[in-house]
Amino acid sequence: MQAKALLDVSGIEVIYNHVILVLKGVSLQVPEGGIVALLGGNGAGKTTTLRAVSNLLKGERGAVTKGSIELRGERIENLTPADLVERGVVQVMEGRHCFAHLTIEENLLTGAYTRKSKGEVAANLEKVYTYFPRLKTRRTSQAAYTSGGEQQMCAIGRALMANPSMVLLDEPSMGLAPQIVQEVFDIVKDLNAREKVTFLLAEQNTSMALKYSDYGYIMESGRVVMDGQAAELATNEDVKEFYLGMGGGERKSFRDVKSYKRRKRWLA
Amino acid sequence: MTDAEHLTAARRKVGEVILDVQNISLAFGGVKALTDISFDVREHEIRAIIGPNGAGKSSMLNCINGVYQPQQGSITFRGKTFKHMNSHQVAVMGVARTFQNLALFKGMSVLDNIMTGRNLRIKSNLFMQALRIGPAEREEMRHREFVEHIIDFLEIQAFRKTPVGQLPYGLQKRVDLGRALAMEPQVLLLDEPMAGMNVEEKQDMCRFVLDVNDEFGTTVVLIEHDMGVVMDISDRVVVLDYGKKIGDGTPDEVRNNPEVINAYLGTSD
Amino acid sequence: QAKEQFFPLLSYRTGPYAPNGTPWANGKQDYLKMINARDGGINGVKLTFEECETGYATDRGVECYERLKGRPGMTLFDPQATGITFALTEKVDKDKIPLITLGYGLSVAQDGNAFKWNFPLMGSYWTGADILIQAIGKKEGGLDKLKGKKIALVYHDSPFGKEPIPLLQERERMHGFKLDLIPVTAPGVEQKAAWLQVRQLRPDYVLLWGWGVMNSTALKEAQATGYPRDKMYGVWWAGAEPDTKDVGEGAKGYNALALNTAGTQPKVIQDILKFVHDKGRGTGPKDEVGSVLYTRGVIIQALGVEAVRRAQERYGKGKVMTPEQVRWGLENLALDQKKLASLGLDQVMKPISTSCADHMGSTTARIETWDGKQWIVHPEYYTADEQIIKPMVKAGADKYLADKKLTRRAASDCAS
Amino acid sequence: MAFFLETLIGGLMAGMLYALVALGFVLIFKASGVFNFAQGAMVLFAALAMARFSEWIPQWTGLSNKVLADMAAFVLAGALMFVVAWLVEKLVLRHLVNQEGATLLMATLGIAYFLEGMGQTLFGSSIYKIDIGMPKDPVFILENTFQGGILVNKEDLYAACIAAVLVAALSLFFQKTGTGRALRAVADDHQAAQSIGIPLARIWVIVWCVAGVVALVAGMIWGSKLGVQFSLATVALRALPVVILGGLTSVPGAIIGGLVIGVGEKLSEVYIGPLVGGGIEIWFAYVLALGFLLVRPQGLFGEKIIDRV
Amino acid sequence: MLYRENGQFKTSYRADLQIFPILQDRWTILALLAFAFLVVPSFASDYYFRAILIPFLIMALAALGVNILVGYCGQISLGSGAFMAVGAYGAYNFFVRIPDMPLVPALILGGLCATAFGIVFGLPSLRVKGLYLAVATLAAQFFADWMFLRIKWLVNDSPSGSVSVNGLQVFGLPIESGVSKYWFCLTVLCIVALLAKNLVRSAIGREWMAIRDMDVAAAVIGIRPVYAKLTAFAVSSFIVGMAGALWAFVYLGAWEPAAFNVDVSFRLLFMVIIGGLGSITGAFFGAAFIVVLPIFLNQFLPFAASLVGLSVSTEAASHAELMIFGALIVWFLIVEPHGLAKLWSTGKQKLRLWPFPH
């Protein structure tokens, strides 16, 4: 990596519940102002990596047992998630986690908990509403009674309300209509370009992720198995076959792939 | 879609209308989730429902399987018309379902989760189950065998005894499907079964759905945001937008419907 | 093998009844310490003890019983709680250990022919209730004056609180007053409804059958609803300092049964102060020595000690008595005024003499009144009416025996 | 009629006193999703502290002014409750982030045992007095309308006013401030709240502090009624039906619930009780609450229980 | 790697459906049973039987019952004390009213009375959930307290409301001595535990758990909440009722309603939570923790203090007991929020890896 890393994760191991070893030495760097994608199949450990960075592991009874995580050169393993938010790092959790009893608008406003200026918060709220007009129409309903996609927008919007300098996005596109997915990535690009927000992005939608990010890491079974410039990864044959569904160049119809069974993997 | 593909679809004998939704309207307070929706589902077909977020797709499924009671309209299943049904009745009639926001039984293992899908078919009573004598045990074993087939089919053998809460999201989706399959349903309602998966996993999932559809002739109603999937595997597509139906037809028809393009697909692709 | 007579002390120093249980337990301990210090034990037999916390809970009480019952030199049990008494009644019979319940427990257990191992010494709830009615009758100028009067029983809703009811009903039939029953759910922290009922019924007298927090709360509610405290009569478990102390002036005029006197003048208390507290070996705070419940603890223990002494007279002085021998001692207590005086107990209690048929030994009590600061005991003694109580005890004991398919003790059994 | 009114008023007063205890439950539940089993123990602990401090402060400092001593005792007891809150967060809650309700409930049980033991060790287990000059004697109102007038307990009236003020203040706090919103967010989802930068530690200390002060006020008033002793902890049981009837998450609900339960149980005891032998008020209160729940499963003002797939 | 299932291949579903599929577990359990039935009686003193083992066994039985309702079906109940009381008084009435009523049928009939009572008070669960239900079930508790104090008939017209039984025997064998009581309770417990284990790993158990974890989804796959919840209440209160009858008949001998007061309800709930919700073993751990630990502390603390040359008064010891007990609860929860049973299985999992860390 050329630019000075904003976030530097080196060789971390994570154990859940004292016995389940999930990350087996993961290292990655996120440069200031970059968009880094974290790719990998189900259970590869993407979410766990993000949780380790944002210090949300404790609530899952997980712990980082080896390695170090540095933000702007400062060790952050012992900070609380709230401290991290103060330092500008916000995570959008996988599976939405909206505050069920709060309305959409209240959800968004709690996102601005760390901010003082009322005016800025109001402006930010408007900005989120322009990103996601659907939220505006549903602003008074309790989050629990909105549709899955609406909740996802709410979760993303809520994180943006903190005016972060770095966002950890865990599967932002999940459950969103294609148009909105596009929109979310445009927002990412936009914030990155205009406000220099750094993104670390765990994503299943590999083609989208690689299109919008600068750099990518591919994880499998708790290890990083490949990394490189996004553009390079996108043209890598293996990546194309396994993550983009384009083995042999052309995209295969979902109807046809049904016959081929075993996956090929880098690791057994 | 190529012609060859249509041929495969045609070879599967798409039959009579099995499920007919007539003029369903559903509102929550001021929010109109569904307005006067009608469509039908034919036996053995794969029927997709698409639409932007909050269009009312999940609500539609909820109406079909009795979680929500629509204010208006009726649903005809195999010739019988219902205004209100409770979930249990629907299940007995052979409609199974997966959920958008995973609704697995978190404290139970994968095996047990799928076994619950067999519960409707278990005949032995409480006392026999407590004593686990002959028939009860044989019955349990029979169902276990069936469930093992499903586990094999979905390739989750390794996680048989893992509590589902500890599985990664994608596998949980598979277990959800397994549970529905265990009911040996005639109609399978799938709510975004492929969300949060990468292409390869989606391919697997498609394979499961197609296999079920092919081999058991199960009718599938599918909600999905991935247009690739929808266009490739469904026979007909309903498009909802803000609770209204704005399109209905074969994937090709829908793809070219300007209203649908405007509301959902967008022009970029 | 040292000669030691062991006294298990079941007590509760925590939990809802701790304020009442603590002085009681202190008195019990201090008396044993005093006997050891002053007399060197009973004819040379040292007294030992171990306390076990029950928290007033039955299962913990049973555990304590089982833990301590096998100790060498085992003497007797005093469970300090009605619920534990019930459970132990079943057990002592098999284990052959006497159970003394001074002023509480089962009223029918007075019948020693049926309850070989139970000793409700000095009074039961029936004798207590009987005396209260007599006292009220006296105040009215004769029991016949009670006709047409209204008496309300405000009671702890538990077997403890319900025990006096049959006797009061008997008296109701005899004198033609009207008895109203007003239960208070345990522990009795909320009694507004009860006292509203009192206000509505406007009884001439209120009998208070409470324990623990229920008593002070009742007095406060009486004050708050304006019911005259001097028309209130409590059982002896509702007549100690913890019941009135924090009500203070508000309880002025309230009466209760006095099973024993209080104060530091009696010789036995002086001895305790001298031999125990002044030596810095007192169990509780010194200023609580001589309080009502403390003194009751002293008496309970004194009777236990005297039972051992009496048994030694028969089975050998200076020997350690077995529980069965102690039982004989308890059954043959004969503490007259002279004996009491020699023990320093003459000012705190009346003579007591037990027998095979009568495990109570004495049914006298006095009335005391709270003057806003302390309890003032009235001089006259009341004795429960044998005529009424005897048949009731007999009938109750017979029913108990019939239910249990047991028979009365043979006369020969009394000799042993 | 007069008696009916008396009972009614008595019930209302009792209800307000229950509400005071119920409030503590509601606060903590609302702010962290924890059903605080230790509320009763906190009431006891706070009352013990207050009672003993007001005894000790004159001894320590030679302060002879009773009012000043009481005030100092209140402040000191309040400070102690702050320490308790801080320790609870530091030693317990912090380690149980994101755990299920049952686990947290159990943890508060541990806290309850600890506080009971601690309180009695530090302050003794005898009966103590809190005398903050509450009037004890009855007053009679409407003496012209009804013969004998209607009895009102002045002490209860004062207590009811204090409860009302407390509830009003807390309601405002929850409704009007951002902190209120943050508290609700924490109750919904610890992890998500953390992820957006809500400092759980601080929030919990604040809430337990407020609950501690509420417990102190409740302990003071109940203690002045009952005397300070262990049984004070059991008033929590009388407050539970109030909590569920009003709704576990509603501050005003505690008051309304208190009034309904207070009136319901007193009327039932006085009018139905004698027919069946009396002593029914406690289960009647619970049955009454249950009856309301059958109509509204989340209590009168509770947040709707979310039930959605 | 002493403990692992490697190499133990199951060749039939029957083998996999055994209660203890792992060989080591099977041996352990057999050894444990042999120990409990044969070895313990050879060395335990009367005190251990009467004051520790019997209450432990009976409370474990009750906790097992509560666990079915709370742990498996997710219906938090604080009415268990009432179910115990109904079981006890029900059995009592059958026992004293029907001449020559044998003990075992009386216990079962008592359990059935509790079942009926449980179903009635379980009806609100069809609408009320979670903590609201928990508090609402206290209605059952206080109602039962009141009922047994007020309705004379139920206590065989005993004026004070306290009752007692004696002359217990099973198949002609007297149940009087500590050992015989212990064997009797242990047998009942083992049988019930086996039946309960069978239930929870059968269809009905899966229905309960499904309702617990996600009731809407359960309904969608055809589970009827009414049936599942009410059977849970029925089975649970049957077991709890039996335990109540044992508690009264075998442990106390004579009792008053306060023996089953609200404290008992709370303690039972604590047992299942600290032991582990939804675990049969958890009931045993929980009962041990809540029943035995305080007794242990009570005896151990003065001893420990005397070791360091302190003499503590009973008062201080009891207060310290409360504090330590509370602190231990918290500590165990922090180590393992899902209860002692989970701690146990995590321990086993570690053993499986042992001696390699991962």
Ligand SMILES: Nc1ncnc2c1ncn2[C@@H]1O[C@H](COP(=O)(O)OP(=O)(O)OP(=O)(O)O)[C@@H](O)[C@H]1O
């Ligand atoms: N709380 C937990 N306790 C135990 N194991 C866990 C826990 N959370 C995750 N795991 C395990 O850790 C592994 C990695 O999970 P993780 O959620 O990080 O994967 P992921 O890459 O985010 O997958 P997905 O794409 O499905 O979200 C999985 O095998 C999972 O079973």
Ligand SMILES: Nc1ncnc2c1ncn2[C@@H]1O[C@H](COP(=O)(O)OP(=O)(O)OP(=O)(O)O)[C@@H](O)[C@H]1O
């Ligand atoms: N129980 C409910 N109460 C109130 N509003 C509801 C409820 N269920 C659904 N809605 C509203 O109805 C609308 C349709 O929701 P639905 O979940 O059916 O959307 P969807 O098409 O599945 O969207 P998505 O693709 O985002 O999942 C949404 O606006 C939602 O907020």
Ligand SMILES: [Mg+2]
């Ligand atoms: Mg993930």
Ligand SMILES: [Mg+2]
């Ligand atoms: Mg949806």
